[in-house]
Amino acid sequence: MRRLLSAFAFALALTPTAHANGLLEPPLSFAPGTGTPRVAVTLDACMGGIDHRILDVLVRERIPATLFVTARWMKNNAETTAVLAAHPDLFEIEDHGRNHVPAVTGSEKPYGITPAGTLAAVDDEVLGGAEAIIAGFGRQPTWFRGATALYTPDAMEEIAKLGYRVAGFSLNADFGASATAKVAQSRIEGAKDGDVIIAHINQPSRAAGEGIARGLLTLKQKGYTFLRLDQLP
């Protein structure tokens, strides 16, 4: 029975944290098991390029991960898109939007980024990202994570209406790739059983990526199991 239970990972979508600007940050983790720790690594490709320090470790060490990509990033990274598509056993590709526009209605600018503004623009962001993934990977995404991972309540409802689950996280490893290598590494190494980790794979010139790669190697060496979001019911 114990073994049977530990084979499943139940996603826990807890109450969103409300930020001072009124925007919501929905958390995501999964129920701890009884064996060696399990974590879900989610990596955002917002715009920019590809961080080979991270990607090469994932491929070489066979670490599965869920990548949130935008249509905009795919367009500028055709070669890497092909590499990801060549490893469907490792990489689950999910929706990070068409143009990396926050799924926020109204005029509040999370982290200074101009939001979608209207529900119609939220729809366009979600569906535009999905279209690119279907075209590039032959796969219908089921999870959506908006730019900045902050939402207005009506946008969260809209995303659910479109049939997507909003992908939060429980461990922010790199603070938008702004962390030092040392901080990013130690945050990943502090991952607990059931954590959904967020970091960025699109910032090859930032120091954070080096720490992300090192941290993932440590978890692998410690015997952690890596789950993708499509393995959480």
Ligand SMILES: [Zn+2]
């Ligand atoms: Zn992003």
